[in-house]
Amino acid sequence: MKKLISGAVALGFAAVTLSAGAAMAADAAAGQAVFDKKCATCHDLGDKKKMGPGLKGATDRHKDDAWLTSWISDPQATWDAAAPETEALKASQNKTGKPKTAMKVKGLSADDVANVIAFLKKNDGK
């Protein structure tokens, strides 16, 4: 009986540990759902260009989470603010001096943005 109880306690611990791990991974999983719904029409997860560039390596090209957050939350405002990182993106897309970005996103919560960034990092093996 004692053995059975300690077994149950150990199992309980394992369950708690597992669910904590799942909660951390859930960000990227939730981000994948955001990606599928809000980004995939314009972006490939590899190197292929669709309407926008392929996003493989996007979190290496943009290491700054604050920039990524700003860009994904409000591309046009970020475009207008013309920070060096944004100017580099414009140059890579041959759009230096253009007044408008072609990226349009709507209806993302702050959590959606954070989750989709977590997903892009996972896509880059981080």
Ligand code: HEC
């Ligand atoms: C309507 C098409 C469209 C949608 C939808 C879209 N994007 Fe974009 N995205 C673009 C374009 C186009 C660019 C390049 C800038 C430009 O040409 O205006 C871009 C650029 C980017 C970049 C920089 C890529 C690089 O390699 O430097 C990231 C990161 C990005 N988008 C993430 C996202 C995420 C995440 C979503 C979904 C929440 C999303 N985009 C939705 C069109 C889109």
